[in-house]
Amino acid sequence: MNAQSIVAATMAKLKDVGGVRQVFLVACGGSLVDMYPAKYFLDGEALALRNGIYTANEFVYAAPASLGENSVVIVCSHGGNTPESVAAAELALSRRATTITLTHNPLADLQRFGDHNIVYAWGNDTSVADNPMAIILGLCVEILQQSEGYAHYAAFERGVAKIDGVVVRARKQVAARTVRFAERYQHESLFYILSSGASYGHAYGFAICSLMEMQWLDAAPIHSGEFFHGPFEVTDRETPFILMMNQGRTRALDERALVFLEQYAEKVEVIDAKELGIGTLPPEVVEYFNPVLFYSVMCEYRAALAHIRQHPLETRRYMGQVAY
Amino acid sequence: MNAQSIVAATMAKLKDVGGVRQVFLVACGGSLVDMYPAKYFLDGEALALRNGIYTANEFVYAAPASLGENSVVIVCSHGGNTPESVAAAELALSRRATTITLTHNPLADLQRFGDHNIVYAWGNDTSVADNPMAIILGLCVEILQQSEGYAHYAAFERGVAKIDGVVVRARKQVAARTVRFAERYQHESLFYILSSGASYGHAYGFAICSLMEMQWLDAAPIHSGEFFHGPFEVTDRETPFILMMNQGRTRALDERALVFLEQYAEKVEVIDAKELGIGTLPPEVVEYFNPVLFYSVMCEYRAALAHIRQHPLETRRYMGQVAY
Known part of the structure; x- marks a missing residue:
């Protein structure tokens, strides 16, 4: 599934309960770095959609009160087994949020708690559009476009x-x-x-x-x-x-x-x-x-x-x- | 005016246009530092209210699309004449946001662009509740309480x-x-x-x-x-x-x-x-x-x-x- 269809499926699922209201970007270290452009994008362009960016353990220990069925939680871990990130995805699932995971490891523990799991390509020869930074940004562009619209989508x-x-x-x-x-x-x-x-x-x-x-x-x-x-x-x-x-x-x-x-x-x-x-x-x-x-x-x-x-x-x- | 009455006046003003939807915390350096606890509070406790924290020049050059009449913009500058912070308050006013300024300088340039201007006390002998960090946090607690309610207000x-x-x-x-x-x-x-x-x-x-x-x-x-x-x-x-x-x-x-x-x-x-x-x-x-x-x-x-x-x-x- 690509970003467009993952988001479309999420929108369809949440249609009767009020749609997507929050996007939480959760990871550690280098994977958290990959989320910052998406946060900056949503901060700047969204009219109503909220977002938050969290190092995973802070999300786990001090989860936002708004985390719930109207939340999309994007969790990224390159190796896929970072305990804090896995715990964050598990928490998101337990709060009935929709969880999208990203990892380079097709056997990642993280995937046990994802509604949608993306295994990304990595290395100098892959297209940068297939790397997590661009994928996460693309997911957030899709969420904005499919919820409130984004004038510069094309x-x-x-x-x-x-x-x-x-x-x-x-x-x-x-x-x-x-x-x-x-x-x-x-x-x-x-x-x-x-x-x-x-x-x-x-x-x-x-x-x-x-x-x-x-x-x-x-x-x-x-x-x-x-x-x-x-x-x-x-x-x-x-x-x-x-x-x-x-x-x-x-x-x-x-x-x-x-x-x-x-x-x-x-x-x-x-x-x-x-x-x-x-x-x-x-x-x-x-x-x-x-x-x-x-x-x-x-x-x-x-x-x-x-x-x-x-x-x-x-x-x-x-x-x-x-x-x- | 104290925080409670400033926020009450703001709520009354925005009652017919949809209330407060965003709180933007804007400052530079040490004053920006004073805003972080309020950001952390709103991130954690708010169910619908959005917030953003910005170094003033980024707010000026890349203002969020959502900045408008449903926004409260809190701008703090100790000396009160930091050009980027003054420009941020001016921008907020031009977008019809409600602007609350904080400064230690009663003659601050910043106050020209504030709907409400707070001149705070400073020094080792003042109560910390009268310092900008606690005042800004208190303002955000009031905004949350008076918009969607805050269970731990007391x-x-x-x-x-x-x-x-x-x-x-x-x-x-x-x-x-x-x-x-x-x-x-x-x-x-x-x-x-x-x-x-x-x-x-x-x-x-x-x-x-x-x-x-x-x-x-x-x-x-x-x-x-x-x-x-x-x-x-x-x-x-x-x-x-x-x-x-x-x-x-x-x-x-x-x-x-x-x-x-x-x-x-x-x-x-x-x-x-x-x-x-x-x-x-x-x-x-x-x-x-x-x-x-x-x-x-x-x-x-x-x-x-x-x-x-x-x-x-x-x-x-x-x-x-x-x-x-």
Whole structure:
């Protein structure tokens, strides 16, 4: 079943009880990161539909009072057996919510509690439209379209059709840059990651997954709009910043951060979605696709960094290694 | 006008057009931090009312489609002239939303765009119930109570009446600890701040305001639930962690982080709301008051750190010093 038919089936099921009123996006770590663009989309575009985004254990221990038969709960776990995420799906089911699960593991425990289970493709050769970030965004676009309507639905579909081409070209475009980046920053121990809009979640994701988890490096995300209200006081010529510049409504925030960093910082790596060609997507929807592009491009940056540091991306000291 | 009468006036005004449907919490930096408990409260307790929390410039550049006459927009700026916050209030007014402003400055520019303007008290000797964090939370409790009802409204009022006493005792209780903390950590350059639930916003706030802005130290917030899904891989015996443990539903998440940190970290400062006496508040509402306590207590920690480092809390190199 694709997103359209999953949502249609859900709408039909809930027709007589008041339809879908809440969408809850629930996951942990990297999978939670994949949900942020969908949250940003619903926050911005929905007129009546509510949404919430939760790290799974907070959803389990402090479930929202509104969780019930009018809720759709989307739960994602790459490996499919993250205990907190499985517990969240089980809780959602017990509250009579409609649960949609996403995992890369066709034998996932998580699927026991899904009304609909999506097993997604993964890897550099798959279309980004088949990865969880785009699938979850697509599900939320469908829910909005089939509940209250979404004026730019057709434009969004055109965006989905085009984003793969942009990503493929952008990955080639940054190949040499990622090597220079890795050479320049290989001995740094801390990075700040800036972005805004739909991509703020990926600033968080690059910090906690790519750098903290996979490289054991200190890192923190900073919202480009928040930068000037505290965080920028740490700026100096020694501190590295990675700025992911969006195309779309919040670009002005990223540009303001760039102007400041160009003046007061020295170690600044800019990844600019506009320069990487995302402007070919329809302007009404382009902002929602920035993080899809950034994810693929930043995988190249982290791979180059991992290579030069001789710290493989798979190395863990705690995750899956010790009890916690 | 107090919160109850401001909300009553708003309800009366919107009675014939469908009432309050959305609450938007809009501010920058430290004032945004003050809004997080209200967001967490509405996320958890509201059945129909929507909410959104925005750094002001993102609200201005990417305003939600739902912003309109059924919206209440709460805008807070301590100094009252933050350009992005003033612009956000102006935008809200232009969309016919009801705007409630909060500032410490009775001559604030912000007040030009408020339907209701609250000038709040500030300083160590004021009741915490008169500080913006508690006022904004109180406004949202009133909006919920007067729109769809809130089962624990009376318990919440009892919490407001009790929290000041808890804070006063807790500040004395930590006095010697803050000196030991400052002595032990005075030469550290980076801190991770962990918490969950209503207090996650204050983990963010302590990182970006107290440490990055006021001490020029590297810092990052980590949600206790997210810790195990990436961030914990940086844990070692050299990296400092500050863990703010909540009383209430998400305490289990903080306790899990503590167990891990006790085993694998060495530099761990625990601020435990339960041990500091917050348990005297009604259990149905206690979780919402944790960040009010943590704010006051953590001010003592940061003051001790500033003192020993001889870096006054007011020192800035960019904010208000250069153009940006």
